Amino acid sequence: MVALRRLGAMVLTLVISSFVIFAGMYAAPGDPVAFLIGNPENMTPERIAAVRAEYHLDQPFLSQYLIWAKDLLHGDAGSSFVYQQSVTDLLGSRLPVTLSLVAYAGVLFVVIGVLLGVVSALRKGTAVDALITGVTTFATSIPNFVVAVVLISVFAVKLRWFSVSGPGEGFLGRIHHLTLPAIALALGAIAVVSRVTRQTMVEQQSLDHVEAARSYGLTSRKTVVRHVLRNSLGPIVTMCGLILAGMLAGTVVVEGVFGLNGIGSLLVEAINTHDFPVVQAILLYMVIAYMVVTVLVDLIYPLLDARVSARSGS
Amino acid sequence: MSVLLEIEDLTLRVPAVEILRGISLQVATGETVGLVGESGSGKSSTARAALRLFPDEAQAGGRISVGGVDVLSAGDAAVQRIRAHDAAMIFQAPRTALNPVRRIGDSATERLVQVHGLDRKAARAKLLTLFEHVGLRDPESLLRKYPHQLSGGMLQRVVIAAALSIDPKLLLADEATSALDVTTQAEVLALLKRLRGERDLGVLFITHDLHLAAAYCDRVYVMREGLIVDHQPGATIFENPGNEYTRQLADAVPTLPAQDSTETGKVGSR
Numbered sequence A: 001m002v003a004l005r006r007l008g009a010m011v012l013t014l015v016i017s018s019f020v021i022f023a024g025m026y027a028a029p030g031d032p033v034a035f036l037i038g039n040p041e042n043m044t045p046e047r048i049a050a051v052r053a054e055y056h057l058d059q060p061f062l063s064q065y066l067i068w069a070k071d072l073l074h075g076d077a078g079s080s081f082v083y084q085q086s087v088t089d090l091l092g093s094r095l096p097v098t099l100s101l102v103a104y105a106g107v108l109f110v111v112i113g114v115l116l117g118v119v120s121a122l123r124k125g126t127a128v129d130a131l132i133t134g135v136t137t138f139a140t141s142i143p144n145f146v147v148a149v150v151l152i153s154v155f156a157v158k159l160r161w162f163s164v165s166g167p168g169e170g171f172l173g174r175i176h177h178l179t180l181p182a183i184a185l186a187l188g189a190i191a192v193v194s195r196v197t198r199q200t201m202v203e204q205q206s207l208d209h210v211e212a213a214r215s216y217g218l219t220s221r222k223t224v225v226r227h228v229l230r231n232s233l234g235p236i237v238t239m240c241g242l243i244l245a246g247m248l249a250g251t252v253v254v255e256g257v258f259g260l261n262g263i264g265s266l267l268v269e270a271i272n273t274h275d276f277p278v279v280q281a282i283l284l285y286m287v288i289a290y291m292v293v294t295v296l297v298d299l300i301y302p303l304l305d306a307r308v309s310a311r312s313g314s
Numbered sequence B: 001m002s003v004l005l006e007i008e009d010l011t012l013r014v015p016a017v018e019i020l021r022g023i024s025l026q027v028a029t030g031e032t033v034g035l036v037g038e039s040g041s042g043k044s045s046t047a048r049a050a051l052r053l054f055p056d057e058a059q060a061g062g063r064i065s066v067g068g069v070d071v072l073s074a075g076d077a078a079v080q081r082i083r084a085h086d087a088a089m090i091f092q093a094p095r096t097a098l099n100p101v102r103r104i105g106d107s108a109t110e111r112l113v114q115v116h117g118l119d120r121k122a123a124r125a126k127l128l129t130l131f132e133h134v135g136l137r138d139p140e141s142l143l144r145k146y147p148h149q150l151s152g153g154m155l156q157r158v159v160i161a162a163a164l165s166i167d168p169k170l171l172l173a174d175e176a177t178s179a180l181d182v183t184t185q186a187e188v189l190a191l192l193k194r195l196r197g198e199r200d201l202g203v204l205f206i207t208h209d210l211h212l213a214a215a216y217c218d219r220v221y222v223m224r225e226g227l228i229v230d231h232q233p234g235a236t237i238f239e240n241p242g243n244e245y246t247r248q249l250a251d252a253v254p255t256l257p258a259q260d261s262t263e264t265g266k267v268g269s270r
Ligand SMILES: Nc1ncnc2c1ncn2[C@@H]1O[C@H](COP(=O)(O)OP(=O)(O)O)[C@@H](O)[C@H]1O
Pocket: B014, B017, B019, B037, B038, B039, B040, B041, B042, B043, B044, B045, B046, B055, B056, B269, B270
């Protein structure tokens, strides 16, 4: 019952967002025919009519949407105005860069963020805690691109540890090349995750069952792992999921600065060249990516805290 | 009989509040000692102190010894040994004393498995026997349940069984039977009495119910505002209350152990 409702909500979200995205493109200034034909000398009435028919531009708005949506359901997102290539192929060739960048950043912000949060919760009130809080607060206040530029000038230009741009060859090459972009992408998230971790753990530390565990001689390390950290996982996983979902749609700036050919730079490129089918497909990908991650989090949470399924279940 | 727990002139203060103002009491092996007083008088704080469990920023003075070890000055390892082997505490609010996100079986066997190093199977077997002793039905399925699926009375029996599972010498029972109905309370009290005979278990029995304490305990201490105001053998405390406050308590408390709000999950103050 709950699963059905959730599924219904997802379908509805997809329908509405696809409609809004399509309508947005439809309303965007400029006649697609002009971009499709390109050279003004070719603008003969016959040519215009042919192009309009090929791209269904002669149909009313609603039928255009329905044609697009029906094709999407069959896995066909149309073809790019610019590349004369299927949009799904185009996205397929760009996705790996973005996904590996986000995965790398995800590993970084989860591992480092949680670690810093745990350390600062366990050292609450000490200089270490103050240092971590100070540095992470500072980190959240710097925009992505500033971090990116600083990283490039220090580690790529000055120290020459990393190349300035490009995604790199092979697995290790890619990891090496994606290191600076991933750090730039992850820095703000590390700060947020470490603060959520610290806050949740501090709240958990003072609960009765933690004192009870201490009262029967559980070592502090085991008390932290089995009670304090264990019970903080729900909020931590939720926060990491939200950040990750946002990141899947938020690589534009970092990809731009580091010259990575991912989805983000494709989006910018497509907007600049009025490549509407590509823009539509990417926006829809972002909606779907966000939805998939948040649904995953919703599925994981009850496994971490059985009270949740009791509350939201039948 | 040897002294298990000896508290001498214990003071405890957190900034701005003096919680305990010079408590002295003793519990010997095989002895059941009542600690009675209204809510907020410092009973729980006294019991916690025996295991060196203090609020943050608390300052303790005086002397506490458990099995001859000076709890306030001992090293961490010695205190750890006392907590693991010598003294077990049954916390006042069973619903919050159990980890809400872990199964009853995991929580209740944690001290046997993680502290005593028993294997999981042996720990479960031991716990199942104790579950039956405290009157829990269908103990096998209980192990797989979560705290929010059980009533306050069932949870209280779970924590009692868990505390007894390590065969402690000293039991610090903080309102341990107050969420139980009369029949179950009688069963649990009988079990504790039997352990006292069999294993020389010493019990510090904390309750707000003077009648229960008088009927069940060898000696009774009456506490008020961080002080011991009366100390009598259980048998005589009604005939000869040593203090006006004791008399008030005797008149105020209902004779039957009430099935209080803990049963529905709402738990009173410590
Ligand atoms: N962590 C704490 N910080 C400040 N005051 C506390 C703390 N724990 C208990 N107290 C205070 O100490 C007094 C005694 O509490 P407690 O020992 O729980 O009494 P009882 O168990 O008899 O109800 C109460 O007034 C309570 O407010």
